[in-house]
Amino acid sequence: MDYVVEMVGIRKEFPGIVANDDITIRLKKGEIHALLGENGAGKSTLMSILFGMYQPDRGVIKVHGKEVRITNPNVANKLGIGMVHQHFKLVEPFTVTENIILGSETRKFYFGLDVKSAAKRVEELSKQYGLNVDPYAKIEDISVGMQQRVEILKMLYRDAEVLIFDEPTAVLTPQEIEDLQGIMRNLVNEGKSIILITHKLKEIKAVANRCTVIRRGKTIGTVEVADTSREAMAEMMVGRSVSFKVDKQEGRPGNAVLEIQSLTVKNSKKVDAVKSFSLNLHAGEIVGIAGVDGNGQSELVEAITGLLPIESGTVSLNGKALNGLSVRQRNESGISHIPEDRQKRGLVLDYTIEENLILEVYNRPPYSKNGLLKPEAIRKHAEHIIQSFDVRSGTGGRSIVRSMSGGNQQKAIIGREVERDPDLLIAVQPTRGLDVGSIEYIHRRLIEQRDKGKAVLLISLELDEVLNLSDRIAVINNGELVGIVNTSETNERELGLMMAGYQKEEAPHE
Amino acid sequence: MNNSVKSLVAVLFGLIAGALLMALTGHDPVEGYKYLIQGGLKNPERIGNTLATATPLILTGLSVAFAFRTGLFNIGAAGQMLFGGFCATAVGLSLELPRALLLLVMVLAGFIGGALWAVVPGFLKAKYNVHEVVSTIMMNWTAYWTVYYVIPAYFKGTSLETESRQLPADAMLHQQWLSDMFQGSYINFGFFIAVIAVLVVAFLINKTTLGYELKAVGFNRHASEYAGIAVKRSIVLSMFISGGLAGLAGVAQYAGNASSLQIGVMPSQGFDGIAVALLGINAPVGVFVSALFFGILYSGRGFMNAMTEIPPEIADSIIAIIIYFAATSILIERLYHKLKLRRAANKKQGE
Structure with a gap:
């Protein structure tokens, strides 16, 4: 068989954990091969080994049937292996061409840079693979999707035969995702081979030929994507059956809980990040905010919770204005907040679970009295949340949070926020980076909150999540409200266009 | 581990x-260590002197450790100690009160003097994000020169230009029965102040909501903001307490171990406090133990030098x-x- 890249029986151990334990993956020429696994299953370690950043403890890597030792990324490049990183590595004020040739500049008379001929080559490549990139555009002026194409061009410019895509769709709008998938198909048609690292089954279904599933450092199997259902792949990945549909009754909205009126917020750079934004949220309803990352979602949430000052407009909770109140006053008046960045905002990583679970209430009875902490009550509180939210850790409530997995950290935060019994629950990216099993669980808990009559504001970059959970969806673009739609009356395509800034009516016709 | x-x-x-x-x-290393340890612990007098030597170290170590635990690197314990000691000395030389009351006022003055000296960097950090390492070092020299000019101008000694007047006996932490108990050692009430400070800080850090807040801010400022803790106030308060502890070290040093304040000397205990805190893993009891250990080395090295040819620099x-x-x-x-x-x-x- 002519495999381009074979990794056979790879094992890699780090102090205390076996990251890869006998993983085998074989990439055929001209295929898109998905590498599917939960967080921590060992995908990144495996690809770092292929890219020469780690050495395997055991196992063989073959390129075109010949055994190779990849000691560093330069060797990988020479062997024709290129990686499109999740976080782009681009110099913002440089042009596309300058970024592409960085590190392998063509010289003219020893000193001069030969940008012109490089730009010509970039243009040719761009045309050949249908990338449609302007070689003279500056990185800071082009969209995220375009920047990703520049990363791809970088690899092509260096004659990479094998391209590794690491979670490439995390930063893209639905339309950009479709475009990217088109590009990937072009690449394989032109003879390249692709390894696609992802945990999104839908994307695998859309574009991949075969899929290797790994779980806890071991290869579970390699399947033909066309013959395998999503459910079957998810089961291979998680080790048990998973349901994708969120069971949910029709919502019964009550009184308005959160009223936002022409809210304007400046971000840390003193630029208007939220512009005259208005939204009402009722009891017993989930409203999702859909938008591409960085379009004002974070600032909107921070203005509601008091972490950023309100420039103009009003935010009120149960009819009472929140403007000017401190974070603590807002917490106490009935807001719970599952923050976007659980490790930065949501947790004190060096505190124990017990201590983290009283983060907002430590100063109130029964957790403290006259300025003294009450360990007994704190422990009971922690035990209760650990049990009812299935938070797993090494040594129960005494575990340092830093040592816990991301999913369990998130469950602890959700438990803490839900247990405070708020009127308004703000959930920002509640399932980011979590595996299918935890996602399912967290979605159920959020709907349960809605059914109990809470108002839930959901901010997520995953359009599927927004569509699955929300009763209504507000689309935000560049800090402005594009429109509000009922979930039952919309679809991914319409939302995608709105996320790109088209008003509902002016959506272009095909 | x-x-x-x-x-x-x-x-x-x-x-x-x-x-x-x-x-x-x-x-001969065996001989060297024998005399080093004997020098620190040979008889009650030496033990008392070791405790007295360790006293300011316990307090500066506690000051640095407390700041560390709340996420701050207080490198200015020397200046805070000096200024705290200066305030206590000034009170001792100016006020005429019954002894118990006078000592109490002096201790308070020392604490507040040190605390104010640390609040300035705390405020700069909270308000303008000025790094405390820079500002506390600047405050060290501010204290140094303040004392340098104010002591000769207002509290000049009778014989020497470079130090303050001797504190009257009533304004000193020295106590005859305590000294007698340790057979003439210069141990004084300062040691008890240090022990009380260790207990209070341990309690504050581990058992109170205030300790919970200050540690949370130290570990993760963003999460503390999210939780509704007044982060800026916490930073200033942490520096206040840390500086106060260093100020107490000044009281113990200048009104306990010594009886006057010399100008032109930056107290080395301020910097040793960083080492004490490091070795004591920033825990109050750990600081206590490691300060005692340093105390043995410091008070034993003279004896080692006297009894052998080994230079004291070895210690x-x-x-x-x-x-x-x-x-x-x-x-x-x-x-x-x-x-x-x-x-x-x-x-x-x-x-």
Whole structure:
């Protein structure tokens, strides 16, 4: 068989954990091969080994049937292996061409840079693979999707035969995702081979030929994507059956809980990040905010919770204005907040679970009295949340949070926020980076909150999540409200266009 | 690997290195250590002196450790100590009160003096994000020069230009019965102040909501903001307490171990406090123990020097080496893991 890249029986151990334990993956020429696994299953370690950043403890890597030792990324490049990183590595004020040739500049008379001929080559490549990139555009002026194409061009410019895509769709709008998938198909048609690292089954279904599933450092199997259902792949990945549909009754909205009126917020750079934004949220309803990352979602949430000052407009909770109140006053008046960045905002990583679970209430009875902490009550509180939210850790409530997995950290935060019994629950990216099993669980808990009559504001970059959970969806673009739609009356395509800034009516016709 | 074990290993390595140094310079390490330890602990008087030497170290160590625990690097314990001691001295030389009341006012003045000296960097950090390492060092020199000019101008001694008047007996922490108990040692009430401070800080850090808040801000400012803790207030308050503790060290030093304040001297205990805190893993009891250990080395080195040819600088070198090992405890940990792995491998081969 002519495999381009074979990794056979790879094992890699780090102090205390076996990251890869006998993983085998074989990439055929001209295929898109998905590498599917939960967080921590060992995908990144495996690809770092292929890219020469780690050495395997055991196992063989073959390129075109010949055994190779990849000691560093330069060797990988020479062997024709290129990686499109999740976080782009681009110099913002440089042009596309300058970024592409960085590190392998063509010289003219020893000193001069030969940008012109490089730009010509970039243009040719761009045309050949249908990338449609302007070689003279500056990185800071082009969209995220375009920047990703520049990363791809970088690899092509260096004659990479094998391209590794690491979670490439995390930063893209639905339309950009479709475009990217088109590009990937072009690449394989032109003879390249692709390894696609992802945990999104839908994307695998859309574009991949075969899929290797790994779980806890071991290869579970390699399947033909066309013959395998999503459910079957998810089961291979998680080790048990998973349901994708969120069971949910029709919502019964009550009184308005959160009223936002022409809210304007400046971000840390003193630029208007939220512009005259208005939204009402009722009891017993989930409203999702859909938008591409960085379009004002974070600032909107921070203005509601008091972490950023309100420039103009009003935010009120149960009819009472929140403007000017401190974070603590807002917490106490009935807001719970599952923050976007659980490790930065949501947790004190060096505190124990017990201590983290009283983060907002430590100063109130029964957790403290006259300025003294009450360990007994704190422990009971922690035990209760650990049990009812299935938070797993090494040594129960005494575990340092830093040592816990991301999913369990998130469950602890959700438990803490839900247990405070708020009127308004703000959930920002509640399932980011979590595996299918935890996602399912967290979605159920959020709907349960809605059914109990809470108002839930959901901010997520995953359009599927927004569509699955929300009763209504507000689309935000560049800090402005594009429109509000009922979930039952919309679809991914319409939302995608709105996320790109088209008003509902002016959506272009095909 | 437990943190306190790491500190003990660091101490052990420091002592071994000291022994090597003594051997290399042609002295007998066993004899050297014998006299070093005897010098610190031989009789009640020496024990008392060791405790008195350790007293300011306990307090500055506590000051630095408290700041560390709340996420701040207070490198200005020297200045805070100096200014706290200056305030206490000024009160002692100016006020005429019954002894108990006078001492109480002096201790308060020392605490508040040190605290104010640390609040300035705390405020700058909270309000303008000025790094406290820079501003506390600047405050050290501000204290140094303030004392340099104010002492000769207002509290000049009778004979010497470079130090303040002697404190009257009533304004000193020295107590005859205590001194008698330790057979004439200069141990004084300062030691009890230090012990009380250790207990209070331990309680504050571990049992109170205030400690919870201050530690949370130290660990993660963003999460504390999210939780509704007044982050800026917490930073200023942490510096206030940390500086106050250093100020108490000044009281213990200038109104206890000494009886006057010299100008032109930056108290070395301020910087030793960083080492004490490091070796004491920033825990109040750990600080207490490591300060006592430093106390033994400092008070024993003179005796070692008198009884042998070994230069007293060896004791300083040992302290320096211990600090290196404590600061690079990650290396000790790695060594430990390597040994463990090797042992496991040997075991396997043996089977």
